[in-house]
Amino acid sequence: MSRKISKTVNEFNQQLKPISLWADAWKRLRRNRMALISLWIVVFYAIIALAAPILPFFDYRIQNLDHTNLPPSFRPAGQLAIEKLKSQITILKERVDSGMDTLKPDLERAEQELTVAKDELISNPENKKVYIFGTDNLGRDMLAKTIYGARISMLVGFIGTLTAVLVGVILGAISGYVGGWLDNLLMRFVDIMYGLPYMLIVIILMAMFRKEGQSSIVILFVGIALVSWLTIARVVRGQIISLKNSEFVEAARSMGAGPGRIIFRHLLPNALGVIIVFTSLSLPSFIMNESFLSFLGMGVSAPLSSWGSLVSEGANTMELYPWQLLAPAIEMTIFLFCMNFLGDGLRDALDPQSKNRT
């Protein structure tokens, strides 16, 4: 018997294709149409965010004061600007006709601007730009702004989740495997941390330690990562405890495997499903927390922007220029929506008998 038998055979000596947990889960996920659509949308977001610098978007920092507050449209910006000027002129004319002479200079200036804009419509390449999401009050492209905001938001979500999973998995696994006083100590600590009103602590942290004009992303990471590992640590600990006395662990131990090898090679792969589900569900919550802080003006600071700070900016001008609020808000909502759907789908796929489905 030098060659290993790799094919499984049933009682009639027919070959069976072994189905791994992952193939099985993928099969279940594929049947969930909403989750699959969500997966593709998330992939699309990720590609756009990663490749944004090499894709032909406008620079989100370039200001064009002729193109301020243009509405979303597929037509070139020059035409939109001319239409805006024209409607401005009609309003001004009405006012001047009804006796408001102080507005006369404004009217003349607007008319001059209109002639200049008409002259430049063909000659100036700037006027051929198309802003499908509109522009902001400094004439910057909202599409590019929201994409670069998405990069920051997704980065925060990704790094936050990564730290949470790493710290949580390691501490949870050690706590569950070693048990005894160490387990007691760690879980007491986790209990106390759960009791903290943690968003308040993060707000204090952000308000106190960030300096004006300096990017405060590091503190943001620290603040968010501080408490995020708690849940995953508890979950992994529970999984490890339920598995650590099973036969395959004993077998590994009898062959001389040390605790490190048992935890990482034998126990954690069995908890991988839970870890993946947790990851996919905590990514949106990180993004939400970051945006929450940015909305309050305590997250990322200018010149960086995230979805939260864009929404907060847009909310100030929503009465006149609603697209400045709606563009980042809708973009963010779609992403979070898909992440949540994907997380639910992954949970159903990886853990079909899940008791705590909600």
Added chain:
Amino acid sequence: MSKYIIRRLLSLIPTMFIIVTLSFFLIRFAPGGPFSSEKKVPEQVLQNLMRKYHMDEPMGKQYLRYLGDVLRGDFGPSFRYRDSTVNELIADSLPNSIVLGTFALFCATLAGIGVGIISSLKQNRWQDYTAMSIAVVGISVPLFVIGPVLQLVFAMKLHWLPLSGWITGRDGLKAMVLPALTLSFPYFAYIARLSRASLLEVLRSDYVRTARAKGLPERVVIVKHVLKGGLLPIVSYLGPAFSGIITGSIVVESVFAIPGVGRIFVQSALNRDYTLIMGEVIVYSLILVAMNFIVDIVYGFLDPRIAYK
């Protein structure tokens, strides 16, 4: 039972102690201080201010003094609002937040359970799919998006409801609709999902089959058997929900300009108003801890399977 309550009450002491200590030192060790503003304060004035607020003492002494004051229920004077004490500021703002939060949570629970019941009884039909899609939207959309969008639609375009503000009296209820709706939406969504899942489990259980088998009318089965067991998880969710409402109210209060604790909290954190931040953190934590405690006790009464040791 009473032994359990006493033990739980005692375990609140270290939690509160850790919260107070952690936030005290977090605040004190941060760079800058309550008097460092754009306007340069003369050295002598600064020293007098420091002395007045006992800031010139060593950190340990300040800490012990603060602990003593808090135990007596005195949060000290505010650093920024020179004429008021922290106690007064909190007493002015806390009722607004509590009214808003309780109202929102009440609506969320009622609507959430209702939707949960409908979608669990009509599982996999269009009612179920619609309800659960709305619920996922509710969980995915952040409060600070719902708030401004509702403002845009109902206040600015349709002019049905006031844009923001907080009025007492008959119009007060109208002013409260949008903020309460905003605040309750995610919790409504979560409660709907939660109650659907747990009701579905109960619907498949043996005792419900028995109830049906002995010929009880469906209405009685649902009301007396299913709901009783199926809504228990909602009670245990109310504790964490309350803490979420507290955080959420920070956003809602700043979007809708409501003079509540959340808005003051953000301002005080930015102003480095040491005593006010501390007071708010303590009040918030007390509410949080107390709510979790109450929920646990109530749960024990509702669910006879839980034994308190």
